[in-house]
Amino acid sequence: MPRVHFSGQAARRFTGGATELEVEANTFRRMVLELDRRFPGLGRQIEESMAVAIDGEIFQDAYLAQLKPDSEIYLIPKIGGG
């Protein structure tokens, strides 16, 4: 099952401090929906202010990004630039 890690503190206030957990999902969108079901409000937090690193690659706004059963997922602050 894909494993989600919360690198920063922003998401942890929704998870009761949990820094990582397993999520049954095969796309990024399904993962967000599942996280929001378990921790109400976290979905919006992710959508509005977070990017995701899936197996090392950073995605922004990517609902259809695929997850593998052994995927390692990190939720990190969104990134802009100058």
Add this chain to the structure above:
Amino acid sequence: MKNGSKVRMTYMPKELQKVVGTRPIRPDGVDKVTGKANFGADMVMPGMLWGKVKRSPHAHARIMSINTEKARALPGVKAVVTWEDFPPIPSEEAFVGEGPMNFRDLSRNCMARDKVLYDGHAVAAVAATSPAIAEEACELIKVDYHVLPHVIDVEEAMKSDAPLLHDDLFTQGVDPKPTHPSNVAKQIGFTKGDLEAGFREADVTIERRYSNAPVHQAYIEPHACVVSVAADGQTTIWSSSQGQFMVRAYSAKLLGIDISQIRAIPAEIGGGFGGKTLIYLEPLALAMSKKSGRPVKMVMSREEVFRATGPAAGAVIEVRLGAKRDGRITAAEAVLKYQAGAFPGSPVGPGCMCAFAMYDIPNAKVTGYDVVSNRPKVAAYRAPGAPNSSYGVESCLDELADQLGIDPLALREKNAAKDGVKALHGPTWQNIGYAATVEAAKNHPHMKEPLGPNQGRGIASGFWFNIGGESSAACHINEDGTAVVAVGTPDIGGSRASMAIMAAEILGIPVERVRPIVADTSSIGYSFLTGGSRVTFATGMATTQAAEKVVEELKKRAAMIWDISPDAVEWKDGKAWPAGANAGSFEPLPLAEIALKSGRTGGPITAEVSVNAQGAGPGFATHICDVEVDKETGYVKILRYTAVQDVGRAIHPSYVEGQIQGGVTQGIGWALNEEYIYDKDGRLENPGFLDYRVPVAPDVPMIDTVMVENANPRHPFGARGVGEVPIVPPMAAVANAINDAIGIRMRDLPMSPPRLRAAIDKNGG
């Protein structure tokens, strides 16, 4: 992954590329050097009014009343606006631009409501038949202020008894939720491993504090716009920005009108560097055009640019490093306190993530604070947040190398992050070129150049993520076989040339036969703004895919002309060819001949593609800087500078070199001279280029660039973003060089002559 775009995990090998990697003359160059290019301030319309802004003289004050009666009565004045002309917007944070954006804050930054929060904050605006009348009317507006205590310094602002800017600002990211408001808008943090165990394992521990000043992006072109609202509400905005779609969306939001009502037309841009990812004038001009029924033009003065726009965040950076005697770093910690200006939103998040990104450190922790104070709201600046934290970390690393007796470059080599290493913020690095930049620096002839008295050499590295995102591009074939490429991202760093090159490569025609343009918001699909070094990568993907679609169509048209199957046609060197003997015997059909017959074969040949590009490869750099210090005056001369960077694949190498040289030069300015100077009342004392000193040509040598080409497999030609990371290492590289030259460690920027002179005096001359 699929996300509205094709999956691409391979790139065209370098040996097959005929146009990519060449250095054609830039398509926008002649107009710019002959003065014909149309910048924001060049737009003129019949019946146009001139808008001017009345600004606060106070750093922090409550607005008791605003009386515009005399201004409105002045002949020639056609409109006056204050906060009452803008709809109230609830506080809601969204990530819509170059960072977290709260539209309530953006609205209040464009026009103060109940309080002014910095010297230069807009309190009213006037549109009149001439600039002089508008200025006179601004003088006639009477604002009654109740002046409040102010705070400029970041650490002063963090104190519990500091003057509060916002009564409803409670620190996010701390548990339990605070019960008292604070100037600390947010606390964030990242941890990895067991920090204290890592420090216990260390043979040497070093702890230092550094600071760098907020600096302006210092684009040469001030903010400028013309806005025309028609009687039916249809609105046109001409302005200089890093994103016409950003201008449209933000203006619509702040005025409470539909996006469809606004057409935003991008002007040529005279520099942005992140500072034009926000709006300041457009909503004011829009409100006044609506009121007056006439077009309104607004152009900031340089003083206004300094007092009311930008700057980049300044920061205090506390760093603790622990290492074994052999140089292996066992633990690292940083505390980052970032200036956000008057409203929350400093780039402390990226600052945290970039701080130790270059290194493989098993135990690490970074804590960041986003702090408001009575300064203008910060805006993005190349690699926002990264130069601040990297200055501290890369300086501290140099001090660690000194303490361990290890060469600074060898220390970086020993601890370099490589593929498979997990970064502090989580991702496992893939296909990164940091170690290659260190290796290239080590082997560069610069490292063997002898140094004289009072001369020194500094090394520093840097990282930036680079981003992709939403981009649209269209490729149209003209009747004569030439092509137009239209994109939705402003060209601030040569992207039109890059787009033309990539389209020409796919179409198989000379780059001079491709005309690249930046289209307005009604002429091309949505595109996120230009920033984050994303355009050559993301818009390049859209352009490439649009050109590929056109090629598929060209093959179909050739097949129709030859009356064979499209599968039996291949495209090479700008011509359709029969794909093998079985396809039949035909002379190759050049693009121009197919274009000429397009009416008979199905109509115009054109394609538009929109993507949300993912897979922007990260950027790493290592810089070498030589300086000479004049111990009598404190003047630092940059003798030689070499910037090594992983650029993926350089689409137009001259532009890549230019981006690197520009970033380095701006970093040198940040290191040596640039700072805002406030008086005791919080008023900015140096709002002009005479007193705010940016580097000019004689201040820097020819900056040598070394492009390490570690191709990004997610881009069709292997490109990575290149415009951000060059500004990350220079501050530490210069500081490390000064220390090497005279044995004095400068931990507070800028290292200007008076400060350096004082440090030399303190150290016995």
